[in-house]
Amino acid sequence: xxxxxxxxxxxxxxxxxxxxxxxxxxxxxxxxxxxxxxxxxxxxxxxxxxxxxxxxxxxxxxxxxxxxxxxxxxxxxxxxxxxxxxxxxxxxxxxxxxxxxxxxxxxxxxxxxxxxxxxxxxxxxxxxxxxxxxxxxxxxxxxxxxxxxxxxxxxxxxxxxxxxxxxxxxxxxxxxxxxxxxxxxxxxxxxxxxxxxxxxxxxxxxxxxxxxxxxxxxxxxxxxxxxxxxxxxxxxxxxxxxxxxxxxxxxxxxxxxxxxxxxxxxxxxxxxxxxxxxxxxxxxxxxxxxxxxxxxxxxxxxxxxxxxxxxxxxxxxxxxxxxxxxxxxxxxxxxxxxxxxxxxxxxxxxxxxxxxxxxxxxxxxxxxxxxxxxxxxxxxxxxxxxxxxxxxxxxxxxxxxxxxxxxxxxxxxxxxxxx
Ligand code: NDP
Numbered sequence: 001x002x003x004x005x006x007x008x009x010x011x012x013x014x015x016x017x018x019x020x021x022x023x024x025x026x027x028x029x030x031x032x033x034x035x036x037x038x039x040x041x042x043x044x045x046x047x048x049x050x051x052x053x054x055x056x057x058x059x060x061x062x063x064x065x066x067x068x069x070x071x072x073x074x075x076x077x078x079x080x081x082x083x084x085x086x087x088x089x090x091x092x093x094x095x096x097x098x099x100x101x102x103x104x105x106x107x108x109x110x111x112x113x114x115x116x117x118x119x120x121x122x123x124x125x126x127x128x129x130x131x132x133x134x135x136x137x138x139x140x141x142x143x144x145x146x147x148x149x150x151x152x153x154x155x156x157x158x159x160x161x162x163x164x165x166x167x168x169x170x171x172x173x174x175x176x177x178x179x180x181x182x183x184x185x186x187x188x189x190x191x192x193x194x195x196x197x198x199x200x201x202x203x204x205x206x207x208x209x210x211x212x213x214x215x216x217x218x219x220x221x222x223x224x225x226x227x228x229x230x231x232x233x234x235x236x237x238x239x240x241x242x243x244x245x246x247x248x249x250x251x252x253x254x255x256x257x258x259x260x261x262x263x264x265x266x267x268x269x270x271x272x273x274x275x276x277x278x279x280x281x282x283x284x285x286x287x288x289x290x291x292x293x294x295x296x297x298x299x300x301x302x303x304x305x306x307x308x309x310x311x312x313x314x315x316x317x318x319x320x321x322x323x324x325x326x327x328x329x330x331x332x333x334x335x336x337x338x339x340x341x342x343x344x345x346x347x348x349x350x351x352x353x354x355x356x357x358x359x360x361x362x363x364x365x366x367x368x369x370x371x372x373x374x375x376x377x378x379x380x381x382x383x384x385x386x387x388x389x390x391x392x393x394x395x396x397x398x399x400x401x402x403x404x405x406x407x408x409x410x411x412x413x414x415x416x417x418x419x
Contacts, residue, residue: 001028002378005077007062007092008084009034009043011202011315011359012106012160015367016083017043018357019405021051023371026378028053031075033060034084046358062088068095077101079374083367086136086206087112093144093155093387102153102377106160106366107206108251110136114291131223132216134249135209144387155387159373160366161327161346162188162268163252165407167391168398169329169344170256175395177342181333182264185418186250189271191240192323192350192361198279199312201321201362205304212280212289216249217267218257229277235269235418237326238410239347243271245418255389269418283307314363321350321360330415343415346407356406365407372401 004020004027006013013034020027030053032040040057047055056075060067062084072080072095079102082092086107096103111119114135127133141157148155158164166186174181190201200207215226231247250268257266283289290303328345346365353364373390376382382393390398399409 002026002079003029003031003075003077004374004378005031005033005072005075005080007033007060007080007082007088009036009039010084011363012366012370013083014043014315015353015357015359015363016081016370018047018359019368019371020374021047021053021055022405023375024052026375029056030054031056031058031071031077033058033071035059035061062092065091065095065098068092069098072096072099072101079104079377081105081370081374083370085112085203086110090140093141096153096155097144097147097151100151100153103148103155104159104370104373104377105156106158106164106370108136108138108158108163109140110209131225132249133214133225134216134251135213136251138251138254138389141387146386149386152385154377154382154385156373156377156382157387157389158251158255159370159390161369161407162186162250163255164366164369164373164390165346165402166327166329167252167256167389168393168395168402169409170260171391171393171395172399173329173331173342173344174260178331178333178335178340180262181260181331183332184256184263184266185330186252186266186268187235187237187245187326187328187330187345187418188269189235189237189240189243189245189326190323190362191237191243191271192321192325194312194317194321194360196312196320198276199317200314201317201360202314202366204308204311204314208280208283208289208304208307209291210250211248211270211272212284213249215247216253217247217265218253219265221261229272233269233418235271236416237271238345238412239324240326244273245269245271252389256391259389259391267418315359318350318354318358318360318363321354324349325361325365327365328410330417332417340413341415341417343412345410346402347410348407368406369402372398372405375401
């Protein structure tokens, strides 16, 4: 019997809601709280005859600490799953501490306004000291570690696929396959086609911020920054075929580098088609990816938010997206004195995801791990309190849950390496 609040009701949240409702013996009472309550009511109606989970809905502005604490006091959740925007991570963590419940999210904190002077000062310092320029980093949420520890609560950070499952794969590889890991390449391939000239598969603002930023990888104890999309190659993915891959900075590199100092190099690659890159460059060149508000005919407009309003809603891509995703990690290292390589990954089909929960595979591959992470906490399988990323917990029961609930692993002990 568990009481759970899900904040947000977009692409990822809708999958997590479906999956929680499939496990209605665990997720017995669910409150869906989001900015637009009609979306919450719609999914509640859809699930009415399909689950025993008792669903309630609530309008909430997740920026409002007092409203969050009031809601938590009324509903009395054991865990709050933050599946809205990363901008609200800190305020929701504060509210969880104030009320006294566990917390989970799928993306590292970044501020909505990256020109806010106090935040900017700290950011510029970090860029100088660490050498990567992404707006997100884990330092803000790691600062909560002791506060959660003291209350015996867990804040599970970044429990989607990447971040999330990719770190569980690292912990799994270290536990079962290697005495020492030397290199990791995380490969995120989306072989899906939605038929639009341009659309993003998850929140456009977060997606375009990530992709248009400088890339970075970690090697020999330090960050190496590269101009956006300047390192690329090709890789032939199981279930998908050959795709162009581009090196990006990604948040799990930061936590893996911290938690596994032995690893000499960690890189992250994502696939993009030519069409996507052409559109993105054009949007950037005309200023539509800017996060700085402009005044247009007396009204403040943030260009990237205006663009989001023009682009297809990622939650609407489900019925039209065909093809598969393939996300995983390739390792090089040593076992029993011998060098070896290993690849662990998942292949997920967009249409099968749509048939099961009404969403495309990008939302599916994020929403299922979020549900499985909550399951680990609610069942008391993951116990260590603190603000922790996924690799700090036992990967076996989590990967078993993923196998069972829709994202089975595949392994290859003789993979083709990236280079
Ligand atoms: P969407 O834009 O589809 O959904 C976001 C939801 O949050 C919407 O329902 C939105 O409300 C709601 N929301 C936004 N602001 C507020 C607020 N102030 N108060 C309450 N609710 C709010 O995003 P996605 O579902 O695609 O992505 C969700 C998260 O998952 C993002 O943080 C994204 O970065 C992360 N993600 C993680 C991945 C991983 O593998 N780890 C992969 C993909 C995504 P409204 O309906 O009114 O717009």
